[in-house]
Amino acid sequence: MSKDAIDLDPELSDKLRSLELTKRADDSLAGKLVYWIGVLLAVAHIYFNTLGTLSELWVSAIHFGGFALVCALMVPAFTTHSANAGRWTLLLDSLLGLAALACAAYLIGFEDALYDRGVRFVTSDWIASAAAIFIALEMVRRSTGWFIPVMTVLALTYVFWWGPYIDGVFGFAGLSLETVMFRSFFSPEGMFGSIARISWTYVFMFILFGAFLVKSGAGDFIIELSRCAAGRFVGGPGFVAVLGSGLMGSVSGSAVANTVSTGVITIPLMRRAGFPARFSAGVEAAASTGGQLMPPVMGAGAFIMASYTQIPYVQIIAIAALPALLYFMSVGFFVRVEAQRSHADSVEIETRPLREVMKEGWHFALPLVVLVGMLIKGFTPTYAAGVAILSVIASSWLSKQPMGPRDVLDSLAQGSKNMATTAMLLVTVGLVVNVVAMTGVGNTFSLMVTDWAGGSLLITIVLVALASLILGMGLPVTASYIVLATLSAPALYNLMAEQQLLQLIADGQLPEMARSIFMLVDMEKAALLAQPMPMAEAQALLALVPPDFKGQLLEMAVDPALLSMLLLSAHMIIFWLSQDSNVTPPVCLTAFAAAAIARTPAMATGLTAWKVAKGLYVVPLLFAYTPLIGGSWEEVITVFIFSLFGLYAFVGLMEGYLEGPINLALRGLCGVAALALMWPHGLLLLNLGGLALFVALFWWSRRRRAALVASAG
Structure with a gap:
């Protein structure tokens, strides 16, 4: 290795x-x-x-x-x-x-x-x-x-000092310093509140599980398995980076650690295959960032998401699997395009037979099987992680290097060392979250975002993305997600829920019990609810409902299970957008770590990683506008398949290359195909039309490349 x-x-x-x-x-x-x-x-x-x-x-x-x-x-x-x-x-x-x-x-x-x-x-x-x-x-x-x-000092002093001096919606009457200190230290709401509880339960147990897996040799097995699975594809070394970083990140939960541990192998491998150095580093950074989107660990995000939404952890990781696969496929499409453009597609890497690799390392899969199996059976994530740790030790006895007492002690110590800075981060962020709860700033911010967006879900997502980018310059991913979720999730959730409500009103399918609220507002217009109406009329009618009644109206009209999925969609959007700080200049430690390995300029590498990681921005739009989260299996698979081709078309638009070079006009058609394939309204004919256009562009670019190769030869 x-x-x-x-x-x-x-x-x-x-x-x-x-x-x-x-x-x-x-x-x-x-x-x-x-x-x-x-x-x-x-x-x-x-x-x-x-x-x-x-x-x-x-x-x-x-x-x-x-x-x-x-x-x-x-x-x-x-x-x-x-x-x-x-x-x-x-x-x-x-x-x-x-x-x-x-x-x-x-x-x-x-x-x-x-x-x-x-x-x-x-x-x-x-x-x-x-x-x-x-x-x-x-x-x-x-x-x-x-x-x-x-940020924490500003938040705490806002409560007892300078809050009363602010005019407008962010003005706060203030609390005594004694109350602030009590709520921050002694109460189960501050630094020892829900965020700290997530830290010492879910986060620590899974970080410890990852430390045991790495100590047992699972990291080497993952790289070997990635070579066998992806080494012979077009751009094989790049796919090894994508697959290896995805698998490693699914258990490590740290993008920078993932980059350093796998990048020292995959980046030189890609460079020797003919990939440009900066692109090699960008792919590793983007793929390692995706490790925090890949179940079962997903960094600390999945656990915090489960706490915020009250949706079972096992359900969250099941729903997160296909979107994560979409992200890694989007990175893989960049790899395939660059492999052909850089003529790295003709280089094969040395791989061992899959049977030999599996014979030596099949036992590494047993702890993951135990973990997922216990989660499905209904055991708590912490208990499942504890048993999975024991299964790592037991399964290692099936290998040539079984874990002994010293290895167990090393794993325990390494897990604690890996956890130390994360624990301090989460405990401290709990102080900020407590301030948001004490002052009501979160509700105020959500109302302001809704007002700025003018009721537009797309503009709201753009605002959240900008806020994420700014916060990400100073906050780690987990902290950025916690702060944004506290401030912005209610606004996103309300807008998506209102979209469902508007659709019911426009289709004339509003339940009779829910119509009673409209009768309190306007008897004549409430009579129109029994029949379909244009969307503009539905919006005008909903605008008549006072804000205090909208929550009750949603509970009466929309299926509770759907509301639960909409809440999860809002948090997923924020969680995905929070990852961009890993790959977006000027502060992108994951890209900087990859640049150090590839010997490339840090900022230029960050820009390349930002481009390759474009799935971080596209897939959240699918969460908002399609049934990718919460839909039936048929709807989810349909969205997934068409979106795969849509992401490939999007890469063609970005790169000006599919199977061969395409000119500006054809790049525009790639954009049209991508939009049609991922169109949110689920029009099958439009999706099929987009697919036909993409296939035609793919075939034409392939013929074009063959002609160029023939003329050059």
């Missing part, structure tokens, strides 16, 4: 380190402490998620204290160049981590005393709550930079 990664930039390590945190060495005193603390934390979390009966608030506090200590020891406050200064920095970091543990212990030990005083703070309450918030902000500053700490 390593022979494919030998042709690397000698300065690769330095470049990658500039993209990541300045971490202490594993063999240092701090590294050894992190190792054993990580093992203890992992064991404790497995207990909390399986047998433990502690209060969720207390477990969240322990989660914060433990991972704050790990993060403080892993990532120093200052970069030092002398041994003496390094020792003082380590002492400072150790004291800070121990202070976080002390804050957690204080909450557990003195929570009852606070309530006995009628929730009136004494000096120690002020010190503990302020210290916990400061430590959380400091740990996030070390891991992600200044953006989140500044």
Whole structure:
């Protein structure tokens, strides 16, 4: 395997380190402490998620204290160049981590005393709550930079200080500092609220599961399997990158880690096959970003989505599978086009027989089978993840290198290290989410987005995409999704639900019970509801209904199961758009990591990755305008098949190339074909017409390329 990664930039390590945190060495005193603390934390979390009966608030506090200590020891406050200064920095970091543990212990030990005083703070309450918030902000500053700490401080001070000085819709009367500190630290709504609970349950257990899989050797098996499956296709090395990164990302849940772990193999492989260096890096970045869209893990997004929508996790990952496949196919279409344009389609890579690869690594599939099987059977995701971890150990005994006690300890420690910065991020973002809930800013923002969009769903999606891009410059993907979902999901959901309501009114199919609300508004116009009407009249009639009654009207008129899927669609749109920060300049760490491996300019690579990852913008439109989410199986498969061809036509429009070069006019026809194939109204004849046009363009470009090759030969 390593022979494919030998042709690397000698300065690769330095470049990658500039993209990541300045971490202490594993063999240092701090590294050894992190190792054993990580093992203890992992064991404790497995207990909390399986047998433990502690209060969720207390477990969240322990989660914060433990991972704050790990993060403080892993990532120093200052970069030092002398041994003496390094020792003082380590002492400072150790004291800070121990202070976080002390804050957690204080909450557990003195929570009852606070309530006995009628929730009136004494000096120690002020010190503990302020210290916990400061430590959380400091740990996030070390891991992600200044953006989140500044945003959190602005949010908290808005509640008790400068909110009353703002005029207009964002003005807030304000709360006392004591109330803000109580809600932020002691209550199950702030930093130890629902987001922290998701962190120590779903997110940690699946990150730990991924650490065990990687330690067992699953990563090498995935790359080998990808070679066998995709190595002989046109542009095979590129497809190895797409497939390998997708499979690896489905269990790792981290785009940057995915890029670094698979890119050192796939990027040199693509370059030797004839792909341009910048394109190779862009494909790896785009494919690794898609790993967070691929079930079963999907980063932390699927778990947070399940909490927000109250839709079972297993249902979310089942629905997410086909859209994720659409995304990876769209990246694959770029690979196929570039392979033919760069003449990389004639290069075959060395692959082992599939039977041999499966014979050596079939057991790696057993943990995933166990995980998915238990989810389908109705077990909780955390319990299923715990059993799947045990199955990783058991299945490794079927290989030539079974996991021993040391391997298990290494996996426990690595899982905790992988979780440390994510835990601090989620705990801190909980403070922002709490402010949004306390002040009602989320509802205000949603109403403003709806007002700016003028009731247009498309404009609303564009606004959310712009907000995602701006937030993504400073926020990691998970934090960006949480903030956007809190602010924008209600607006998106309401618009999509109203579209369904309008369609019922226009078709004359509004249930009789729902008509009673219109009778309260206008008796004469309510009589028109029994028959079909133009959409414009339906919109005018719905506009008469006061906003306070629209929620009740939706519940009466629209199937609850459909409303549930519309809510999921809104969150899926936001979740997909949140991924663009990985590949969109000026801040795109995934593309920067790939550029360091490929030895290409960072910003130029980011632009290439942004182009290749265009499925991040197209597929969410399918969520909004087609039954890809929530439709019957027949509708979902129909949308999926036509959209596949539509995405290929879209790539032709972008690249000016299908099977061969196409001129500007034919590129325009590719755009027409793409639009017809993905048209939202489900007109079969239009879809078939688009398919016929695409096939004609595909055939013509193929003939064109053959003619060019013949004339050149």
